[in-house]
Amino acid sequence: MEGALHEVMAQGFDGDGDMDAPCCASRQEQGSTFLSVTYQRISYTELYVVTDSFSAQNLIGHGSFSNVYKGTLSCGVHSVNVAVKVLDLRQRGANRSFMSECNALKRIQHHKVVKVITVCDSLDHSGAEFKALVLEFISNGSLDEWLHPSTGSTENTHVTLNVVQRLNIALDVAEALEYLHHHINPPIVHCDIKPSNILLDDDMMGHVGDFGLAKIINAEVSGKCLGESSSVGIKGTIGYLAPEHGMGAEISMEGDIFSYGVLLLEILTGRRPTDASFHDATSLPKYVERAYPDKLLEIMDSSMPHNGNIQEVIDLFVAPISRLGLACCRDSPRQRMKMCEVVKELSAIKKACERQFDLVDV
Known part of the structure; x- marks a missing residue:
C-alpha cells in the first residue's frame, strides 16, 4: 500500500x-x-x-x-x-x-x-x-474519536488509548509542529490544532491534518502572514484558541503552542476544553492547574488502562504531562515553550516511562 x-x-x-x-x-x-x-x-x-x-x-x-x-x-x-x-x-x-x-x-x-x-x-x-x-487515507479515525468514543465513528470504540499510545501520539503531533515551526522557511502556523485534526494510522501514529486555516509566516515582515493582515479574520476552535487571539493579536507560532497544550491536557484527562463539569474552573488548563500537583488522580482519564503502580503512573506520566501542558498554555505568549523544547521534554518523559514500564502493555 x-x-x-x-x-x-x-x-x-x-x-x-x-x-x-x-x-x-x-x-x-x-x-x-x-x-x-x-x-x-x-x-x-x-x-x-x-x-x-x-x-x-x-x-x-x-x-x-x-x-x-x-x-x-x-x-x-x-x-x-x-x-x-x-x-x-x-x-x-x-x-x-x-x-x-x-x-x-x-x-x-x-x-x-x-x-x-x-x-x-x-x-x-x-x-x-x-x-x-x-x-x-489514514485508516484509524481521528484522535477525537478515540478520546471521546461516544461521539466518534471508529470501529474500535470499545478500545481505550493506553498510556504509551497517548504519549506516542502527543510526541507525533509535537514533532510535526516542530517541523512546521522550525524546519520550514518561512514557517507555517497550523491555526487549528485539536483532536479531530489528528488522524491515526494502523500503527496508531498521529498525523496532523486539515490545513484549511494554516498561515505562512513571513519572517521578513515582522512575523506577519504572507498576503494578508494576520490579525484579520482569525479563526479557530473555541477552547483551543489562544486567549490573545480573542483580543486581536497577530497569528503566531505561540498560538499553535497554546492549542497543543490544550490538546495535551485533553489526552491526559479525556475531557474536552468545553466540558460543562469545569464549573468555576472555566477552562481545561485552569481545571488541571487547580488539581496540580496533589489531586492529579482525580483528573486523570479513569478509562485509561495501565499496568503500572498508580503512583508510578502519576509520577512518570500524569505529573510531567500536566506540567508540560500547562507550560504550553501560559497566558503570556512569550512565556510558552517552543515546540523544539516540547519535543525534548516529551522524549525525556517517554524514556523515563520506558525504563519503568513495559510499554507494550502500559
Missing part, C-alpha cells in the same frame, strides 16, 4: 504523470498559477467515480468548509485508498480555505503530516465550480 501511495503521489506532484483520467484542462487557465505548476490535476469525473458518486456511504468526515469521502484511486497496476476533501463553495471562506491548504501542503514533506496527492479545480456535471483535495 505504501509503495502504491508513493507512486500515485509521484505522478501527482511532478506534473509529468499521466493520470488515467484527463486533468481538468478546461480549468487550467482559470485556476491559480501555483496549482498548475505544483500538482498534476485530477478530473471531477474521476473523483465522482472513485467515491461512488460522492455517496453517503463513503462520507467519512466533515468540517466547516468541506465534506470528506473515502475513495480508491487507480494508477497503473496500483490502487490506493484516498480521502477526497470536497469544498463546500457555498460557505463563505471555503475558497480561502482551499488556497490556504494547498499553499501549506505543497511545501510540507513530513511523515507525521497528512499528505496531499493531487487536487481538482474544475466544474462539476452541472457546470458549477468544484474544488477538492485528494489526501492520503
